[in-house]
Amino acid sequence: MNNEKNNTRPVHWADQTADKIIRERGDLDIYTCASGITPSGTVHIGNFREIISVDLVVRALRDRGKKVRFIYSWDDYDVFRKVPQNMPKADELQAYLRFPITMVPDPFGRDSSYARHHEVDVESTLPVVGIHPEFLYQAERYRSHMYDEGMKTALQNRNKIKDCLNRYRDEAHKIPADEEYWPVAVFCEKCNRDTTVIDGYDGEYGLTYHCTECGHHETADIRTASGIKLGWRVDWPMRWKHEQTVFEPAGKDHHSQGGSFDTARLVADEIYHWPAPVTFRYDFIGIKGTPGKMSSSKGQVIALPDVLRVYPPEIVRYMFAGTRPNTEFSISFDLDVLKTYEDYDKTERIAWGVEKAKNDDIYAKERRIYELSQVDGMPAVMPYQVPLRHLCNLLQTNSGDIEAVIASLPDVQPEQREKLRVRCTCAWYWITECAPDDFRFSLRTNGSKANIDGSALEAVRTIYTDVLPVMDTMDEKQLSEAVYGAAQKCGLEPKALFTAVYQALIGKNAGPRLANFMKIIGRERLESILSVYQ
Numbered sequence: 437m438n439n440e441k442n443n444t445r446p447v448h449w450a451d452q453t454a455d456k457i458i459r460e461r462g463d464l465d466i467y468t469c470a471s472g473i474t475p476s477g478t479v480h481i482g483n484f485r486e487i488i489s490v491d492l493v494v495r496a497l498r499d500r501g502k503k504v505r506f507i508y509s510w511d512d513y514d515v516f517r518k519v520p521q522n523m524p525k526a527d528e529l530q531a532y533l534r535f536p537i538t539m540v541p542d543p544f545g546r547d548s549s550y551a552r553h554h555e556v557d558v559e560s561t562l563p564v565v566g567i568h569p570e571f572l573y574q575a576e577r578y579r580s581h582m583y584d585e586g587m588k589t590a591l592q593n594r595n596k597i598k599d600c601l602n603r604y605r606d607e608a609h610k611i612p613a614d615e616e617y618w619p620v621a622v623f624c625e626k627c628n629r630d631t632t633v634i635d636g637y638d639g640e641y642g643l644t645y646h647c648t649e650c651g652h653h654e655t656a657d658i659r660t661a662s663g664i665k666l667g668w669r670v671d672w673p674m675r676w677k678h679e680q681t682v683f684e685p686a687g688k689d690h691h692s693q694g695g696s697f698d699t700a701r702l703v704a705d706e707i708y709h710w711p712a713p714v715t716f717r718y719d720f721i722g723i724k725g726t727p728g729k730m731s732s733s734k735g736q737v738i739a740l741p742d743v744l745r746v747y748p749p750e751i752v753r754y755m756f757a758g759t760r761p762n763t764e765f766s767i768s769f770d771l772d773v774l775k776t777y778e779d780y781d782k783t784e785r786i787a788w789g790v791e792k793a794k795n796d797d798i799y800a801k802e803r804r805i806y807e808l809s810q811v812d813g814m815p816a817v818m819p820y821q822v823p824l825r826h827l828c829n830l831l832q833t834n835s836g837d838i839e840a841v842i843a844s845l846p847d848v849q850p851e852q853r854e855k856l857r858v859r860c861t862c863a864w865y866w867i868t869e870c871a872p873d874d875f876r877f878s879l880r881t882n883g884s885k886a887n888i889d890g891s892a893l894e895a896v897r898t899i900y901t902d903v904l905p906v907m908d909t910m911d912e913k914q915l916s917e918a919v920y921g922a923a924q925k926c927g928l929e930p931k932a933l934f935t936a937v938y939q940a941l942i943g944k945n946a947g948p949r950l951a952n953f954m955k956i957i958g959r960e961r962l963e964s965i966l967s968v969y970q
Contacts, residue, residue, distance in 0.1 A: 446496075447797065448804045449760050453683070454496035457714045461682045467502050469494050470676075470684040470713070471569070472509030475554035476537055477520040480737040481767060482721040488756045489685050489718055491567045492808055507679060508569035512538040512551035513578050513665050515621075515630050522737070534629035534649075536663075538575040551575070561740050565749045566811035578665050584641070586674040586708070587658050587666055590619040591637050593707050597670060600702035604694030619670040623663030626652035669696055673704035676713060684713045685761065691717035718761035725770025725870065743767060745865045748858045751780045754809040758783070769870045777824040780809070788818040820845070820852040827860065828867045829948045832877055833956050836864050877942040879957065885968050886943060892936035893969060895926040899937065900966045907959055916951035941965060 446452045457467060471490040473483050487508065494506045516537045519529045525543040529550070532540040540550035547553040559571060577583065590597060598617040602610040611617050622632040624647040631649035638644075638655075643664060646653035658664050666674055675681070690696045701712035723738050743752055746769060755776065759765050768776060785791035786799060787806035793799035807814060822830075822845060834840045838860040842848060848856060867876060880886075888896060902925075903918045910918065923933040938947045941962075947953060954962060 447801045448496070448757075448808065450492035450496040450757070450808060451499075451804070453493045453714070453716065454500060454502075457493075457497065457683050458500065458502070460714055464682070465503065466505050466680075467497055467683070468505045468507060468679050468681045469497070470507050470509065470679060470681045472507075472511055472572075474511040474514045474537070475551045475558075476514065476516065477554065478522065478737050478739050479554055479558045480739050481723075481743055484740050485718050485721055485756060485761070486685055486687070487562070487567060487569075488565070488753065489716075489761050490683070491569075492757055493683060495808060506569045507572055507681075509572045509574055509675070510551065510555050511574050511668070512536070512549075512555070513575035514668070516540050516550070534631055536575060536623055536628070536630075538573075539628055557739070557741070561744070564744060564811075565740070565752055574665075574671075579662050581659055583666070583674065583678065584659050586678060587620055587664065588641060589707065590666055590670050590674065591643070592639065594619050597703055597707060600706060601669065601699050603702060604698055620658075620664055620666055622656070622661075623665075624650060624652050625654060625656065625661065625663055626650050628663070669699055670703055670707075672696070673700045673708055673710070673712070676700075676704050677708040677710035680710075681713045683715070685716050685718050688717045688719055688762075691715075716761055719764040722764065722766035724766040724768040724772055738767070744862075746773060746862055746870060747776070748855065748862055749811050750809050750855075751776065753811070754780045754783065754805065757808040758805045769866075771872065771875070773866055773870070774824050781821050781823070783809075784819065784821065790818065815851070815855070817849060817851050819855045820848050822856070822859070824859075824863055824866075826952075827863045828871070828875070829953065829956055831860060831864050832867060833879060833953075835878065835881075836868070838864065874944075874946070877944055877947055879942060879961070880940070880965055881961075883968055884943075886936075886939035888936050888939060888969065891926050891928045892932060895922050895928045895933045896936050896940055896966060896969050898922040898926055900963070900970060904959055904962055904966070907954065907962075912951045912955055915954060919950060919954075940969065 446455055461467070469490050471486050473479060473486070490506065494504050497504045513536050516529075516532055516535050518533070519526050523529060523543055529540065529543055532550075537551040538549050542548065542550050542553040544553055547556055555571070555573075562568070594617050597619050598611050601617075618634045620634070620643070621630055622634065622643070622645045623630050624632050627647060627650040629647070629649050632645045632647050634643065634645045635653075636644040641658050642655050643658055643661075644653075644655040656664060665671065676684070686697050697712070697715065704710050704712045740752075747755070755765070755767060758779075782791065783802045783806050786793045786802040793802060827841070830841045830844065831838070834844075838857060841860055842853065842856055845856075899919065899922050903915070903922060907915055907918070919933070919937075920930055923930045926933075934950055935945050937950060938944050941947070941953075941957070948956075957965075
């Protein structure tokens with residue numbers, strides 16, 4: 437289902453953006469949508485917001501029958517400016533400061549370079565959430581001289597570019613009129629650092645520079661030299677022209693009034709004669725709670741694989757598809773995880789017509805959010821729903837045995853098993869690594885006993901002798917009434933009985949709703965655990 441086929445107004449921001457692109461750029465043979473980042477460290481979940489925002493718009497364009505090129509640029513020819521605190525072999529990395537990051541070795545020893553390590557981490561994970569861009573590697577493109585004419589154009593128009601950069605600046609921040617401005621930077625041919633000063637340009641392809649670090653000096657030909665590149669404020673609009681980009685979002689820092697996007701727009705228009713792409717501003721991502729082991733080291737960031745340990749791919753997509761890009765939101769690892777799952781499940785029920793939406797507009801919006809949340813189109817059957825809280829109880833009762841949990845659930849169809857297995861895996865990670873301590877439990881299966889005496893012990897024994905033998909004939913409500921009856925028979929307040937039973941079962945004063953919990957555990961295991969009190 438999509439909006440064009442159903443001839444309805446676009447209800448989702450991705451569809452609205454797609455319509456704007458078509459309206460402003462007209463009917464094109466191909467629509468190039470772009471995203472990118474410098475792999476200077478771990479690519480965190482905030483960076484992922486840009487990637488998935490583009491993916492959602494790409495899907496909306498394709499739903500309108502358009503051919504789309506989705507490019508993701510690795511700016512791996514940028515300078516290695518500082519060593520992130522979460523990197524090993526920091527002293528070794530320190531020796532490569534001011535190098536292009538594509539020439540910095542991988543401190544983990546896995547990939548061909550520092551940059552490539554971070555690229556591989558992202559490239560191997562994006563397909564899990566259904567994102568398949570065409571990756572462009574800027575070091576490779578610069579070194580293959582793909583951008584030589586773009587650099588020549590910038591050098592020949594450097595005074596015009598200087599004016600573009602100054603136009604939004606106040607007097608204190610403008611490039612002085614008597615200062616030579618150079619739109620390119622040079623990595624020294626001898627020491628590979630960007631510690632260079634440009635001395636002159638011959639008007640065509642010759643660029644003279646010297647290195648303040650090692651003293652090397654030369655006149656380089658930009659058609660053959662390997663270390664010359666545009667500064668990013670010019671590189672960005674040059675690549676818009678080169679790739680014929682019609683859509684690219686940017687973070688709110690770049691989209692501030694008079695900021696980098698505004699100056700890039702001027703350079704694109706006035707120097708490269710290409711209109712800046714349709715764009716929107718996306719906001720920051722907050723983190724609420726911490727995902728267990730990933731939280732402790734200073735400088736550590738939350739990346740997509742960390743989020744996928746707690747949320748299935750569809751729910752990860754849902755968090756972004758269900759939120760407008762210019763709205764800040766937090767990804768939770770605390771108890772709010774329960775609500776995120778509940779919200780997704782409600783959207784799923786509405787999309788499948790299992791739950792009725794309040795009106796047609798809400799149905800259309802929820803349906804579209806759900807469609808865009810799917811990794812690979814609508815599933816053949818509605819996925820099996822089990823609330824996260826209940827699933828955590830099932831998993832803990834079964835000591836994390838996912839297959840046992842799935843086998844205990846009624847009517848799970850073969851087509852539903854894989855997604856259910858993923859949900860179980862995420863739930864088990866969350867409960868063991870992220871959930872608060874009072875949310876966790878494990879059954880006493882080793883014959884150990886709680887310190888229970890008096891009326892409480894009598895009540896536990898009454899449950900064993902009077903309730904357990906007949907519990908399989910009862911529904912949950914009847915079982916609950918039988919438990920209350922045991923408390924009354926022993927002259928015990930129900931709350932005191934609950935505490936005693938929870939202590940006997942899990943060594944805590946509280947736990948899941950008792951009658952439901954007893955049903956999950958089952959008569960045989962209950963008899964085994966409570967038999968030590970007889």
